[in-house]
Amino acid sequence: MSDALTDLYEPLLELIRRTSTDLPRDIDEAMTAAREKEEPGSAGENVFNILLQNIEMSRAGTSPLCQDTGMISFYVHHPSGMSQLAFKRVAERAVAAATAENRLRPNSVDSLSGESVDDNLGAGMPVFHFEEWEMDEIDVHLLLKGGGCENVGAQFSLPDVGLGADRDLAGVKRCVLEAVHLAQGRGCAPGILGIGIGGDRMGSYELAKEQLLRSLTDTNQDRVLADFEDEMFERCNELGIGPMGFGGKTTLLGVKAGVRNRIPASYFVSVAYACWAHRHRRLVVSKGKTEII
Amino acid sequence: MINLQVPIDEKTVRSLRVGDQVSLSGAVLTARDRAHKYLVEEFVEVSQPNDDERENLLRIEQRLQDGVIYHCGPVVKEHDDGRAEFVSAGPTTSIREEGVQAEVIERFGVRAVIGKGGMGARTLSALKEYGAVYLHAIGGAATFLARSVERVDGVVHRDFGVAEAMWEIELKDFVAVVTMDSHGGSLHDEVREASASSLSGVLASMGQAPVDKQQR
Numbered sequence: 001m002s003d004a005l006t007d008l009y010e011p012l013l014e015l016i017r018r019t020s021t022d023l024p025r026d027i028d029e030a031m032t033a034a035r036e037k038e039e040p041g042s043a044g045e046n047v048f049n050i051l052l053q054n055i056e057m058s059r060a061g062t063s064p065l066c067q068d069t070g071m072i073s074f075y076v077h078h079p080s081g082m083s084q085l086a087f088k089r090v091a092e093r094a095v096a097a098a099t100a101e102n103r104l105r106p107n108s109v110d111s112l113s114g115e116s117v118d119d120n121l122g123a124g125m126p127v128f129h130f131e132e133w134e135m136d137e138i139d140v141h142l143l144l145k146g147g148g149c150e151n152v153g154a155q156f157s158l159p160d161v162g163l164g165a166d167r168d169l170a171g172v173k174r175c176v177l178e179a180v181h182l183a184q185g186r187g188c189a190p191g192i193l194g195i196g197i198g199g200d201r202m203g204s205y206e207l208a209k210e211q212l213l214r215s216l217t218d219t220n221q222d223r224v225l226a227d228f229e230d231e232m233f234e235r236c237n238e239l240g241i242g243p244m245g246f247g248g249k250t251t252l253l254g255v256k257a258g259v260r261n262r263i264p265a266s267y268f269v270s271v272a273y274a275c276w277a278h279r280h281r282r283l284v285v286s287k288g289k290t291e292i293i
Numbered sequence: 294m295i296n297l298q299v300p301i302d303e304k305t306v307r308s309l310r311v312g313d314q315v316s317l318s319g320a321v322l323t324a325r326d327r328a329h330k331y332l333v334e335e336f337v338e339v340s341q342p343n344d345d346e347r348e349n350l351l352r353i354e355q356r357l358q359d360g361v362i363y364h365c366g367p368v369v370k371e372h373d374d375g376r377a378e379f380v381s382a383g384p385t386t387s388i389r390e391e392g393v394q395a396e397v398i399e400r401f402g403v404r405a406v407i408g409k410g411g412m413g414a415r416t417l418s419a420l421k422e423y424g425a426v427y428l429h430a431i432g433g434a435a436t437f438l439a440r441s442v443e444r445v446d447g448v449v450h451r452d453f454g455v456a457e458a459m460w461e462i463e464l465k466d467f468v469a470v471v472t473m474d475s476h477g478g479s480l481h482d483e484v485r486e487a488s489a490s491s492l493s494g495v496l497a498s499m500g501q502a503p504v505d506k507q508q509r
Binding site: 043046047050051053054057058061063064065066067068069102104105106107109114115116146147148151164170173174177181184185186188235238239240241242244245246247275276277 | 312314327365366367368369370380381382383385386388409410411429431432433434435436437438439440453454455456457468470472480481483484485487488489491492494495496499500501502
Protein backbone atom coordinates (compact mmCIF):
# COMPACT_ATOMS: atom_id res chain seq x y z
CA MET A 1 0.00 0.00 0.00
CA SER A 2 2.75 2.48 0.84
CA ASP A 3 4.35 1.87 -2.59
CA ALA A 4 1.05 2.76 -4.21
CA LEU A 5 0.92 5.89 -2.09
CA THR A 6 4.33 6.98 -3.38
CA ASP A 7 2.66 7.16 -6.80
CA LEU A 8 0.39 9.86 -5.37
CA TYR A 9 3.25 12.36 -5.24
CA GLU A 10 2.59 13.82 -8.72
CA PRO A 11 -1.21 13.81 -8.42
CA LEU A 12 -1.00 15.50 -5.00
CA LEU A 13 1.43 18.11 -6.34
CA GLU A 14 -0.97 18.75 -9.21
CA LEU A 15 -3.87 18.97 -6.73
CA ILE A 16 -2.03 21.70 -4.82
CA ARG A 17 -1.16 23.58 -8.04
CA ARG A 18 -4.75 23.47 -9.25
CA THR A 19 -6.24 24.40 -5.89
CA SER A 20 -3.97 27.41 -5.47
CA THR A 21 -4.52 28.81 -8.98
CA ASP A 22 -7.87 27.53 -10.30
CA LEU A 23 -10.93 28.56 -8.28
CA PRO A 24 -13.91 26.16 -8.40
CA ARG A 25 -16.37 27.31 -11.08
CA ASP A 26 -19.37 27.47 -8.78
CA ILE A 27 -17.74 30.38 -6.98
CA ASP A 28 -17.01 32.56 -9.99
CA GLU A 29 -20.48 31.78 -11.34
CA ALA A 30 -21.95 33.05 -8.08
CA MET A 31 -19.75 36.14 -8.31
CA THR A 32 -20.72 36.84 -11.90
CA ALA A 33 -24.37 36.70 -10.87
CA ALA A 34 -23.71 38.89 -7.81
CA ARG A 35 -21.98 41.57 -9.89
CA GLU A 36 -25.25 42.22 -11.69
CA LYS A 37 -26.88 43.25 -8.42
CA GLU A 38 -24.38 45.99 -7.56
CA GLU A 39 -24.95 49.59 -8.65
CA PRO A 40 -23.26 50.35 -11.99
CA GLY A 41 -20.03 52.29 -11.40
CA SER A 42 -19.99 51.58 -7.66
CA ALA A 43 -16.88 50.49 -5.79
CA GLY A 44 -18.71 47.20 -5.14
CA GLU A 45 -19.19 46.53 -8.84
CA ASN A 46 -15.57 47.42 -9.50
CA VAL A 47 -14.45 44.93 -6.85
CA PHE A 48 -16.27 42.16 -8.73
CA ASN A 49 -14.75 43.26 -12.03
CA ILE A 50 -11.26 43.03 -10.60
CA LEU A 51 -11.89 39.76 -8.74
CA LEU A 52 -13.27 38.07 -11.86
CA GLN A 53 -10.27 39.24 -13.88
CA ASN A 54 -8.00 37.96 -11.14
CA ILE A 55 -9.67 34.54 -11.24
CA GLU A 56 -9.17 34.27 -15.00
CA MET A 57 -5.56 35.46 -14.86
CA SER A 58 -4.68 32.94 -12.17
CA ARG A 59 -6.49 30.14 -13.96
CA ALA A 60 -4.63 30.88 -17.19
CA GLY A 61 -1.23 31.05 -15.54
CA THR A 62 0.69 29.62 -12.65
CA SER A 63 0.39 32.26 -9.96
CA PRO A 64 -1.53 31.74 -6.73
CA LEU A 65 -4.98 33.35 -6.80
CA CYS A 66 -4.21 34.94 -3.42
CA GLN A 67 -0.74 35.43 -1.98
CA ASP A 68 -1.93 34.02 1.32
CA THR A 69 -1.98 30.41 0.25
CA GLY A 70 -3.38 29.63 3.64
CA MET A 71 -3.46 26.79 6.10
CA ILE A 72 -3.00 23.68 4.00
CA SER A 73 -5.62 21.13 5.08
CA PHE A 74 -6.12 17.65 3.64
CA TYR A 75 -9.44 15.93 4.31
CA VAL A 76 -8.83 12.30 3.38
CA HIS A 77 -11.38 9.50 3.07
CA HIS A 78 -9.63 6.18 2.57
CA PRO A 79 -10.31 2.46 2.50
CA SER A 80 -9.26 0.14 5.27
CA GLY A 81 -5.55 -0.63 5.15
CA MET A 82 -4.22 2.64 3.76
CA SER A 83 -1.31 3.87 5.83
CA GLN A 84 -2.04 7.36 7.13
CA LEU A 85 1.62 7.79 7.96
CA ALA A 86 2.67 6.95 4.41
CA PHE A 87 0.05 9.36 3.08
CA LYS A 88 1.37 12.14 5.30
CA ARG A 89 4.92 11.60 4.10
CA VAL A 90 4.00 11.80 0.41
CA ALA A 91 1.69 14.78 0.96
CA GLU A 92 4.44 16.62 2.85
CA ARG A 93 6.81 16.07 -0.06
CA ALA A 94 4.21 17.46 -2.45
CA VAL A 95 3.69 20.52 -0.22
CA ALA A 96 7.43 21.22 -0.10
CA ALA A 97 7.68 20.88 -3.88
CA ALA A 98 4.68 23.15 -4.51
CA THR A 99 6.29 25.74 -2.23
CA ALA A 100 9.60 25.54 -4.11
CA GLU A 101 7.79 26.30 -7.36
CA ASN A 102 5.87 29.27 -5.87
CA ARG A 103 2.40 27.72 -6.01
CA LEU A 104 2.41 28.08 -2.24
CA ARG A 105 3.93 30.91 -0.24
CA PRO A 106 6.28 29.87 2.59
CA ASN A 107 3.49 30.20 5.12
CA SER A 108 4.59 28.17 8.11
CA VAL A 109 5.84 30.22 11.05
CA ASP A 110 7.29 29.00 14.34
CA SER A 111 4.81 30.41 16.84
CA LEU A 112 7.43 30.99 19.55
CA SER A 113 10.47 32.23 17.62
CA GLY A 114 8.59 33.87 14.75
CA GLU A 115 10.93 32.21 12.26
CA SER A 116 9.43 31.39 8.88
CA VAL A 117 9.95 27.86 7.54
CA ASP A 118 10.95 27.60 3.86
CA ASP A 119 9.07 24.45 2.91
CA ASN A 120 5.67 24.97 4.59
CA LEU A 121 6.14 22.02 6.95
CA GLY A 122 6.60 22.04 10.72
CA ALA A 123 4.56 21.26 13.82
CA GLY A 124 0.92 20.81 12.82
CA MET A 125 1.58 21.86 9.21
CA PRO A 126 0.01 20.79 6.99
CA VAL A 127 -3.23 19.69 8.64
CA PHE A 128 -4.60 16.18 8.04
CA HIS A 129 -8.10 14.86 8.73
CA PHE A 130 -8.43 11.13 8.08
CA GLU A 131 -11.66 9.17 7.88
CA GLU A 132 -11.88 5.50 6.95
CA TRP A 133 -14.78 4.49 4.75
CA GLU A 134 -16.19 1.39 3.11
CA MET A 135 -15.40 2.44 -0.44
CA ASP A 136 -12.27 1.44 -2.38
CA GLU A 137 -11.46 4.99 -3.49
CA ILE A 138 -9.15 7.43 -1.79
CA ASP A 139 -10.77 10.85 -1.76
CA VAL A 140 -8.46 13.76 -0.92
CA HIS A 141 -10.15 17.13 -0.45
CA LEU A 142 -7.63 19.95 -0.16
CA LEU A 143 -8.57 23.27 1.44
CA LEU A 144 -6.26 26.30 1.28
CA LYS A 145 -7.76 28.79 3.69
CA GLY A 146 -6.12 32.17 4.22
CA GLY A 147 -5.71 33.98 7.51
CA GLY A 148 -7.85 37.05 6.82
CA CYS A 149 -11.03 35.00 6.76
CA GLU A 150 -9.90 32.46 9.34
CA ASN A 151 -9.40 35.29 11.81
CA VAL A 152 -13.02 36.47 11.58
CA GLY A 153 -14.47 33.04 12.39
CA ALA A 154 -16.40 32.85 15.66
CA GLN A 155 -17.73 30.45 18.24
CA PHE A 156 -20.66 31.02 20.58
CA SER A 157 -21.78 29.13 23.66
CA LEU A 158 -25.54 29.25 24.11
CA PRO A 159 -27.38 30.68 25.88
CA ASP A 160 -25.70 34.01 25.16
CA VAL A 161 -27.50 36.51 27.35
CA GLY A 162 -25.77 39.48 25.77
CA LEU A 163 -27.04 38.50 22.33
CA GLY A 164 -30.41 37.32 23.56
CA ALA A 165 -29.61 33.98 21.94
CA ASP A 166 -31.27 30.93 23.47
CA ARG A 167 -30.63 27.26 22.82
CA ASP A 168 -32.75 26.99 19.70
CA LEU A 169 -32.55 27.71 16.00
CA ALA A 170 -33.54 31.34 16.58
CA GLY A 171 -30.54 31.64 18.90
CA VAL A 172 -28.29 30.07 16.29
CA LYS A 173 -29.53 32.60 13.72
CA ARG A 174 -28.71 35.46 16.10
CA CYS A 175 -25.14 34.14 16.44
CA VAL A 176 -24.69 33.88 12.68
CA LEU A 177 -25.89 37.45 12.10
CA GLU A 178 -23.58 38.64 14.87
CA ALA A 179 -20.57 36.86 13.37
CA VAL A 180 -21.21 38.34 9.92
CA HIS A 181 -21.73 41.81 11.33
CA LEU A 182 -18.55 41.62 13.41
CA ALA A 183 -16.58 40.35 10.41
CA GLN A 184 -17.66 43.30 8.23
CA GLY A 185 -15.52 43.09 5.06
CA ARG A 186 -12.40 41.91 6.87
CA GLY A 187 -12.72 38.29 5.81
CA CYS A 188 -12.47 39.44 2.17
CA ALA A 189 -16.19 39.61 1.54
CA PRO A 190 -18.19 38.34 -0.21
CA GLY A 191 -17.64 35.28 1.92
CA ILE A 192 -19.04 31.80 2.33
CA LEU A 193 -20.18 30.63 5.75
CA GLY A 194 -19.72 27.15 7.17
CA ILE A 195 -21.84 26.77 10.29
CA GLY A 196 -21.52 24.03 12.89
CA ILE A 197 -24.37 23.50 15.35
CA GLY A 198 -23.67 21.28 18.37
CA GLY A 199 -20.68 19.10 19.22
CA ASP A 200 -17.97 20.17 21.67
CA ARG A 201 -15.82 23.22 20.99
CA MET A 202 -13.45 21.38 18.71
CA GLY A 203 -16.09 19.26 16.99
CA SER A 204 -18.25 22.29 16.40
CA TYR A 205 -15.47 24.17 14.62
CA GLU A 206 -14.52 21.05 12.70
CA LEU A 207 -18.11 20.61 11.55
CA ALA A 208 -18.33 24.26 10.53
CA LYS A 209 -15.19 23.99 8.42
CA GLU A 210 -16.32 20.76 6.79
CA GLN A 211 -19.40 22.58 5.49
CA LEU A 212 -17.03 24.73 3.43
CA LEU A 213 -16.10 21.66 1.40
CA ARG A 214 -19.61 21.50 -0.06
CA SER A 215 -20.55 22.90 -3.45
CA LEU A 216 -22.29 26.26 -3.38
CA THR A 217 -25.09 24.83 -5.49
CA ASP A 218 -25.91 21.74 -3.41
CA THR A 219 -29.03 21.48 -1.25
CA ASN A 220 -28.83 20.33 2.34
CA GLN A 221 -30.38 16.87 2.79
CA ASP A 222 -31.94 18.05 6.03
CA ARG A 223 -35.00 20.18 5.27
CA VAL A 224 -34.69 22.25 8.45
CA LEU A 225 -31.06 23.06 7.69
CA ALA A 226 -31.82 23.72 4.03
CA ASP A 227 -34.37 26.37 5.03
CA PHE A 228 -31.98 27.73 7.64
CA GLU A 229 -29.23 28.11 5.04
CA ASP A 230 -31.57 29.94 2.64
CA GLU A 231 -32.84 32.27 5.32
CA MET A 232 -29.37 33.10 6.65
CA PHE A 233 -28.09 33.74 3.14
CA GLU A 234 -30.88 36.22 2.51
CA ARG A 235 -30.74 37.90 5.93
CA CYS A 236 -26.97 38.31 6.03
CA ASN A 237 -27.02 39.92 2.60
CA GLU A 238 -29.55 42.44 3.90
CA LEU A 239 -26.83 43.82 6.18
CA GLY A 240 -25.39 45.72 3.21
CA ILE A 241 -21.73 45.19 4.12
CA GLY A 242 -20.92 44.40 0.50
CA PRO A 243 -17.81 43.27 -1.34
CA MET A 244 -14.65 44.14 0.66
CA GLY A 245 -16.92 45.86 3.17
CA PHE A 246 -17.36 48.83 0.80
CA GLY A 247 -21.15 48.59 1.17
CA GLY A 248 -23.34 46.79 -1.34
CA LYS A 249 -25.83 44.03 -2.00
CA THR A 250 -23.58 40.99 -1.75
CA THR A 251 -21.97 40.22 1.58
CA LEU A 252 -22.12 36.42 1.25
CA LEU A 253 -22.01 34.01 -1.68
CA GLY A 254 -23.33 31.06 0.28
CA VAL A 255 -24.26 29.58 3.66
CA LYS A 256 -23.76 25.90 4.53
CA ALA A 257 -24.67 24.33 7.84
CA GLY A 258 -24.25 21.00 9.61
CA VAL A 259 -25.46 19.62 12.91
CA ARG A 260 -24.04 17.26 15.54
CA ASN A 261 -25.40 16.04 18.81
CA ARG A 262 -24.22 17.78 21.95
CA ILE A 263 -24.11 16.95 25.64
CA PRO A 264 -26.92 18.48 27.69
CA ALA A 265 -24.69 21.11 29.30
CA SER A 266 -23.24 22.51 26.07
CA TYR A 267 -24.67 24.18 22.98
CA PHE A 268 -21.98 25.50 20.65
CA VAL A 269 -22.46 27.39 17.43
CA SER A 270 -19.39 27.84 15.23
CA VAL A 271 -19.02 29.99 12.18
CA ALA A 272 -16.17 29.35 9.75
CA TYR A 273 -15.81 32.20 7.28
CA ALA A 274 -14.27 31.55 3.87
CA CYS A 275 -13.20 34.48 1.73
CA TRP A 276 -14.42 34.75 -1.87
CA ALA A 277 -11.10 33.12 -2.89
CA HIS A 278 -12.33 29.85 -1.48
CA ARG A 279 -9.73 27.42 -2.78
CA HIS A 280 -10.67 23.79 -2.47
CA ARG A 281 -10.46 20.82 -4.82
CA ARG A 282 -10.66 17.04 -4.68
CA LEU A 283 -8.35 14.33 -5.89
CA VAL A 284 -10.13 11.01 -6.37
CA VAL A 285 -7.97 7.89 -6.65
CA SER A 286 -9.92 4.96 -8.02
CA LYS A 287 -8.52 1.69 -9.37
CA GLY A 288 -5.10 3.25 -9.86
CA LYS A 289 -6.55 6.21 -11.82
CA THR A 290 -6.55 9.73 -10.51
CA GLU A 291 -8.89 12.61 -11.22
CA ILE A 292 -8.92 16.17 -9.91
CA ILE A 293 -12.37 17.67 -9.46
CA MET B 294 -10.16 57.40 -11.16
CA ILE B 295 -7.56 59.70 -9.58
CA ASN B 296 -3.92 59.21 -10.54
CA LEU B 297 -1.46 59.33 -7.65
CA GLN B 298 2.29 59.52 -8.21
CA VAL B 299 4.80 58.83 -5.43
CA PRO B 300 6.24 60.98 -3.83
CA ILE B 301 2.87 62.38 -2.76
CA ASP B 302 2.68 65.87 -1.28
CA GLU B 303 0.45 66.85 1.63
CA LYS B 304 -1.84 69.00 -0.52
CA THR B 305 -2.64 66.06 -2.80
CA VAL B 306 -3.29 63.78 0.16
CA ARG B 307 -5.60 66.34 1.76
CA SER B 308 -7.61 66.55 -1.47
CA LEU B 309 -8.53 62.87 -1.27
CA ARG B 310 -11.86 61.82 0.22
CA VAL B 311 -13.42 58.56 1.33
CA GLY B 312 -14.81 56.70 -1.69
CA ASP B 313 -12.28 58.06 -4.21
CA GLN B 314 -10.94 55.38 -6.51
CA VAL B 315 -7.24 55.84 -7.16
CA SER B 316 -4.55 54.50 -9.44
CA LEU B 317 -1.14 54.65 -7.76
CA SER B 318 2.29 54.63 -9.39
CA GLY B 319 5.79 54.92 -7.98
CA ALA B 320 8.07 53.64 -5.23
CA VAL B 321 6.48 51.65 -2.40
CA LEU B 322 7.76 49.59 0.54
CA THR B 323 5.98 46.43 1.69
CA ALA B 324 5.76 46.00 5.45
CA ARG B 325 3.62 43.76 7.59
CA ASP B 326 3.79 42.48 11.16
CA ARG B 327 7.47 41.71 11.62
CA ALA B 328 8.52 44.79 9.68
CA HIS B 329 6.31 47.11 11.74
CA LYS B 330 7.67 45.62 14.95
CA TYR B 331 11.18 46.18 13.60
CA LEU B 332 10.51 49.77 12.48
CA VAL B 333 9.19 50.68 15.90
CA GLU B 334 11.76 48.82 17.98
CA GLU B 335 14.77 50.01 15.97
CA PHE B 336 13.81 53.51 14.90
CA VAL B 337 10.95 54.86 17.00
CA GLU B 338 11.62 53.64 20.50
CA VAL B 339 15.37 54.43 20.44
CA SER B 340 17.05 57.78 19.95
CA GLN B 341 20.11 56.33 18.17
CA PRO B 342 19.70 53.51 15.66
CA ASN B 343 21.91 50.48 15.99
CA ASP B 344 25.04 50.80 13.78
CA ASP B 345 24.14 47.62 11.91
CA GLU B 346 20.83 49.15 10.88
CA ARG B 347 22.04 52.55 9.65
CA GLU B 348 22.17 51.58 6.01
CA ASN B 349 18.73 50.00 6.19
CA LEU B 350 17.39 53.10 7.91
CA LEU B 351 18.59 55.33 5.07
CA ARG B 352 16.91 53.12 2.50
CA ILE B 353 13.67 53.02 4.47
CA GLU B 354 13.63 56.76 5.13
CA GLN B 355 14.27 57.52 1.49
CA ARG B 356 11.38 55.33 0.41
CA LEU B 357 8.87 56.34 3.06
CA GLN B 358 9.27 60.13 3.20
CA ASP B 359 6.13 61.30 1.33
CA GLY B 360 5.91 57.63 0.40
CA VAL B 361 3.74 54.59 0.71
CA ILE B 362 3.64 51.48 2.91
CA TYR B 363 1.93 48.40 1.50
CA HIS B 364 0.64 45.77 3.93
CA CYS B 365 1.56 42.82 1.77
CA GLY B 366 3.28 39.47 2.17
CA PRO B 367 3.87 38.48 -1.45
CA VAL B 368 4.72 35.28 -3.26
CA VAL B 369 8.07 36.12 -4.87
CA LYS B 370 10.05 34.37 -7.56
CA GLU B 371 13.71 34.87 -6.69
CA HIS B 372 16.12 34.24 -9.57
CA ASP B 373 19.65 32.88 -9.14
CA ASP B 374 21.17 36.17 -10.32
CA GLY B 375 19.50 38.03 -7.44
CA ARG B 376 16.59 39.48 -9.39
CA ALA B 377 13.13 39.05 -7.90
CA GLU B 378 9.62 39.12 -9.35
CA PHE B 379 6.28 39.45 -7.56
CA VAL B 380 4.04 36.53 -8.50
CA SER B 381 1.06 37.13 -6.18
CA ALA B 382 0.76 40.29 -4.20
CA GLY B 383 -2.59 41.26 -2.73
CA PRO B 384 -3.05 43.17 0.53
CA THR B 385 -3.01 41.59 3.99
CA THR B 386 -5.25 42.51 6.93
CA SER B 387 -4.17 45.93 8.20
CA ILE B 388 -5.73 46.03 11.65
CA ARG B 389 -2.85 43.98 13.05
CA GLU B 390 -0.63 47.07 12.72
CA GLU B 391 -3.09 49.34 14.53
CA GLY B 392 -0.93 49.47 17.66
CA VAL B 393 2.05 51.04 15.86
CA GLN B 394 0.86 52.44 12.54
CA ALA B 395 0.44 55.97 13.88
CA GLU B 396 4.05 56.03 15.14
CA VAL B 397 5.38 54.72 11.83
CA ILE B 398 3.42 57.34 9.86
CA GLU B 399 4.78 60.10 12.09
CA ARG B 400 8.39 58.88 12.24
CA PHE B 401 8.82 58.34 8.50
CA GLY B 402 6.44 60.90 6.97
CA VAL B 403 4.30 58.26 5.26
CA ARG B 404 1.53 59.67 3.02
CA ALA B 405 -0.42 56.52 2.24
CA VAL B 406 -0.91 53.10 3.76
CA ILE B 407 -2.26 50.37 1.45
CA GLY B 408 -3.93 47.33 2.96
CA LYS B 409 -7.26 45.68 3.48
CA GLY B 410 -10.00 45.68 6.09
CA GLY B 411 -9.33 49.21 7.32
CA MET B 412 -7.74 50.44 10.55
CA GLY B 413 -8.87 51.92 13.84
CA ALA B 414 -9.23 55.24 15.61
CA ARG B 415 -5.53 55.76 16.41
CA THR B 416 -4.53 55.43 12.78
CA LEU B 417 -7.46 57.56 11.63
CA SER B 418 -6.33 60.29 13.95
CA ALA B 419 -2.72 60.03 12.71
CA LEU B 420 -3.93 60.32 9.11
CA LYS B 421 -5.57 63.60 10.07
CA GLU B 422 -2.69 64.95 12.11
CA TYR B 423 0.16 64.14 9.73
CA GLY B 424 -1.68 64.25 6.40
CA ALA B 425 -2.03 60.71 5.09
CA VAL B 426 -4.66 58.34 3.71
CA TYR B 427 -5.55 54.67 3.95
CA LEU B 428 -6.00 52.97 0.59
CA HIS B 429 -7.99 49.76 0.48
CA ALA B 430 -6.71 47.36 -2.17
CA ILE B 431 -8.84 44.49 -3.45
CA GLY B 432 -8.29 41.60 -1.05
CA GLY B 433 -7.38 38.35 -2.71
CA ALA B 434 -6.83 39.86 -6.16
CA ALA B 435 -3.21 38.81 -5.89
CA THR B 436 -2.42 37.88 -9.48
CA PHE B 437 -4.15 40.99 -10.80
CA LEU B 438 -2.31 43.26 -8.36
CA ALA B 439 1.06 41.60 -8.93
CA ARG B 440 0.82 42.80 -12.54
CA SER B 441 0.91 46.34 -11.16
CA VAL B 442 4.29 45.64 -9.57
CA GLU B 443 6.51 46.78 -12.37
CA ARG B 444 9.83 46.13 -10.71
CA VAL B 445 11.43 44.89 -7.52
CA ASP B 446 14.30 47.26 -6.68
CA GLY B 447 15.56 45.45 -3.62
CA VAL B 448 14.67 44.01 -0.26
CA VAL B 449 15.40 45.01 3.32
CA HIS B 450 15.70 42.20 5.84
CA ARG B 451 15.09 39.25 3.55
CA ASP B 452 15.93 37.22 6.68
CA PHE B 453 12.43 38.01 8.03
CA GLY B 454 11.09 35.54 5.45
CA VAL B 455 9.57 36.17 2.00
CA ALA B 456 6.22 37.28 3.39
CA GLU B 457 7.59 39.48 6.18
CA ALA B 458 10.55 41.10 4.40
CA MET B 459 10.39 44.75 3.31
CA TRP B 460 10.38 44.68 -0.47
CA GLU B 461 11.30 47.87 -2.33
CA ILE B 462 8.94 47.85 -5.28
CA GLU B 463 7.87 50.11 -8.11
CA LEU B 464 4.13 50.17 -8.79
CA LYS B 465 2.37 51.12 -12.00
CA ASP B 466 -1.37 51.89 -12.01
CA PHE B 467 -2.14 50.03 -8.79
CA VAL B 468 -5.91 50.25 -8.15
CA ALA B 469 -7.30 51.03 -4.69
CA VAL B 470 -10.09 52.90 -2.92
CA VAL B 471 -9.65 55.63 -0.30
CA THR B 472 -11.50 54.21 2.71
CA MET B 473 -9.94 56.44 5.41
CA ASP B 474 -9.03 60.05 4.63
CA SER B 475 -7.14 62.89 6.31
CA HIS B 476 -10.36 64.60 7.41
CA GLY B 477 -11.50 61.94 9.87
CA GLY B 478 -13.65 60.10 7.31
CA SER B 479 -13.77 56.30 7.40
CA LEU B 480 -15.83 54.19 5.03
CA HIS B 481 -15.37 51.33 7.52
CA ASP B 482 -17.07 53.33 10.28
CA GLU B 483 -19.85 54.35 7.88
CA VAL B 484 -20.52 50.79 6.73
CA ARG B 485 -20.31 49.43 10.28
CA GLU B 486 -22.93 51.93 11.45
CA ALA B 487 -25.19 51.41 8.45
CA SER B 488 -24.98 47.62 8.77
CA ALA B 489 -25.70 47.85 12.52
CA SER B 490 -28.87 49.70 11.67
CA SER B 491 -29.72 47.08 9.02
CA LEU B 492 -29.05 44.37 11.60
CA SER B 493 -31.60 45.95 13.93
CA GLY B 494 -34.14 45.92 11.12
CA VAL B 495 -33.39 42.30 10.26
CA LEU B 496 -33.69 41.23 13.91
CA ALA B 497 -37.00 43.06 14.27
CA SER B 498 -38.43 41.41 11.16
CA MET B 499 -37.34 38.02 12.54
CA GLY B 500 -39.07 38.76 15.86
CA GLN B 501 -35.76 38.89 17.77
CA ALA B 502 -34.65 41.31 20.47
CA PRO B 503 -33.24 44.55 19.06
CA VAL B 504 -29.52 45.21 19.48
CA ASP B 505 -29.97 48.19 21.83
CA LYS B 506 -31.96 46.08 24.31
CA GLN B 507 -29.10 43.66 24.67
CA GLN B 508 -26.86 43.72 27.68
CA ARG B 509 -23.59 44.84 26.09
